Amino acid sequence: xxxxxxxxxxxxxxxxxxxxxxxxxxxxxxxxxxxxxxxxxxxxxxxxxxxxxxxxxxxxxxxxxxxxxxxxxxxxxxxxxxxxxxxxxxxxxxxxxxxxxxxxxxxxxxxxxxxxxxxxxxxxxxxxxxxxxxxxxxxxxxxxxxxxxxxxxxxxxx
Numbered sequence: 405x406x407x408x409x410x411x412x413x414x415x416x417x418x419x420x421x422x423x424x425x426x427x428x429x430x431x432x433x434x435x436x437x438x439x440x441x442x443x444x445x446x447x448x449x450x451x452x453x454x455x456x457x458x459x460x461x462x463x464x465x466x467x468x469x470x471x472x473x474x475x476x477x478x479x480x481x482x483x484x485x486x487x488x489x490x491x492x493x494x495x496x497x498x499x500x501x502x503x504x505x506x507x508x509x510x511x512x513x514x515x516x517x518x519x520x521x522x523x524x525x526x527x528x529x530x531x532x533x534x535x536x537x538x539x540x541x542x543x544x545x546x547x548x549x550x551x552x553x554x555x556x557x558x559x560x561x562x
């Protein structure tokens with residue numbers, strides 16, 4: 405069986421799995437990392453959103469063979485470690501704004517929001533409503549107004 409090595413939440417890991425297994429299933433089923441959720445399996449709902457090398461990626465659509473030893477995969481579990489705190493500022497904002505209802509989509513929502521804020525900051529500008537409109541994570545509970553408020557609040561602290 406092929407082996408795949410990559411960094412996961414700051415730690416180098418190696419896993420034995422077929423090349424075509426999606427990264428989501430490697431994380432959830434083989435490594436016990438359950439923050440990224442399965443929603444659709446085709447990258448539409450974005451419940452699985454995690455970061456690969458700092459960019460938001462729908463890992464339900466990524467075969468593990470596309471991830472190499474130099475790649476850094478960060479899930480919601482590893483997000484606080486990126487800022488050296490117990491919670492990332494985006495997670496704190498989620499709590500402050502009482503965003504979660506059922507909570508299923510929240511890890512993907514947070515990971516997409518963090519990546520968007522980082523992208524906007526790298527471009528040297530502030531986040532706009534148009535930027536927030538680009539976030540397409542699906543929330544069945546419809547907490548979109550609170551999500552937007554939390555992102556704007558967290559942006560000030562990131």
